[in-house]
Amino acid sequence: MPGSHSNPSGNGDNGASAPLVAADGRPLKTSLRRALFKNKLRAILLVAPLMIFLLVAFILPIFSMLTxxxxxxxxxxxxxxxSSALRSWDGEGLPDESVYAALAHDLKEGQRNRNLGRVASRLNYEYSGMRSTITGTARRITRVENPDSWKDTLIDAHRNWEETNVWRVIKRESSGYTLSYYLAAMDMRYDADGSIVRQPESRRVYVDLMIKTIWMSLLITFLCFLLGYPVAFLLASLPMRTSSLLMMLVLLPFWTSLLVRTTTWIAILQSQGILNNMLVSMGIIDDQSRLQMIYNEIGTIVAMTHILLPFMILPLYSVMKSISPSYMRAARSMGATGFTAFRRVYFPQTLPGIGAGAILVFILAIGYYITPALVGGESGRFITNFIAYHMQVSLNWGLAAAIASLLLGLVIALYLIYNRLVGSDNLKLG
Incomplete structure (x- = not known):
């Protein structure tokens, strides 16, 4: 009719459209949000066990080590x-009588509670002779009550109590936190006035050993690459049935105890071992010139290369197996020699496997301590052997944690450099 207006939508008055609803009658947006929330919750629950495992087995131990x-x-x-009495001491001269009285009180309490050994050992790390100073003084003043001067009494008990440096060490270490462990791990220390100086040359151990550990780990990684690349290439080139059989031989060392594999090399490399006997019997060396290949760097490098070689072969094999042989045939059909085709076509495609294998072998090598301890002797030890020593023998857990933290930071720094130069996206395990 004239003057009338039609509603094109046909959904009600004034052209207003009704909201879309799901099958259950709820608004579609609400149902969609609920479905997405359920999917996220399901995903979180699926990964929760893994996250809890990483938190308990990885993150918390690292945090504890750093602390x-x-x-x-x-x-x-x-x-x-x-500790409280020393806060007002300016570090010059000897403390006043109240500090000596406080020390006497703490020594008596520690002797009664039998926990002086902990503080004596801690201070002995910073100042040689503090263990005997604290324990000896505590025994002598146990029955002393209200003397005319605690200062004279303690100095009579042990002469170290008239050394200003002793009191400076106690004040410095009473804060609850210290850099002494990291300084010791970097062959440095506090001197008498609290300045940071290098250790005497005869006591510089950890920095040189850290450098040596990195160098030997890199060498082991390179040797694993030289030996593992041809093996992986052969496995990838052979028919599946043959390569699977040979792969079993590559994996066979994993079924043998690490201790057995390591001690086997002792029997092979020692002066009267199998290898030296073979060289003597073939006339290559005489009996008086047997090679010393064990309990030194050679023993560590040989044994660890053998142990870590499968970790290089497996990533290389998985990458090489995915490379189509048609690439090499195409290169040769275009006039390239076999070596040129390998160098410019095949080898660049294996770089992701090389990177993955190298990082895997290097990280495992730098953290080994059983094999260097068994076959490395004095010159073939790694920095990890000192970490184990301080954890198990000297019980200096702070120094062990500091060395381990530096080693962890160094590995992370090397990985970041690798990522900057090569890129983690180029890593490939298959």
Missing amino acids: RSVESNEVATIMPTT
Whole structure:
């Protein structure tokens, strides 16, 4: 009719459209948000066990190690009165009588609670002779009550209490945190006035050993590449049935104990071992010139190369197996020689496998300590052997944690450099 207006949508008055609804009658947007939330919750629940495992087995131990490397609460906990009294001391001359009285009180309490050994060991790391100073003084003043001067009494008990440097060490280590462990791990220390100086040359151990560990790990990685690349190439080129059989031989070492594999090399490489006997019997060397190939760097390199070689072969093989042989045939059909085709076509495609294998072998090598301990002797040890020593023998867990933290930081730095130069996207395990 004239003057009337039609509703093109046909959905009601004034052209307003009804909201879209799902099958259950709820608005579609609400149902979609609920479905997405359920999917996210399901995904979180699926990865939760893995995240909990990483938190408990990886993140928390690393956090504990980093905390222990700077933590030094023995003095503040076992000698709280002395720590509090030393806060007002300016570090010049000897403390006043109140500090000596506080020390006497803490020594008596520590002797009664039998926990002086902890603080004595901690201070002995910083100042030689503090263990005997603290324990000896505590025994002598146990029955002393209200003397005319605690200062004279303690100095009579041990002459170290009239050394200003001793009190400076106690004050420095009473803060609860310290850099002493990291300084020791970098062959440095605090001097008498609290400045940071290098250790005497005869006591510089860790920096040189850290450099040596990195160099030997890189050498082992390179040797694994030289030996593993031809093996992986052969496995990838053979028919599947034959390559599978040979792959079993590559994996066979994983079924043998690491200790057995390591001690086998001792029997092979020692002076009266199999290899030297073969060289003597073939006339290559005489009996008086047997080669010393064990309990030195050679033994460590040979044994670890053998142990870590499968970790290089497997990534290389998985990458080489995915490379089509038609690429090499195409290169040869265009006039390239076999070596040129390999160098310019095949080898660049294996770089992701080389990168993955190299990082895997290097990280495993730099963290080994059993094999160097068994076959490395004095010259073939790694920095990890000192970490184990401080954890198990000297019980200096702070220094062990500091060395391990530096090693961890160094590995991360090398990986970041590798990522900058090559790129982690080029890593490929298959």
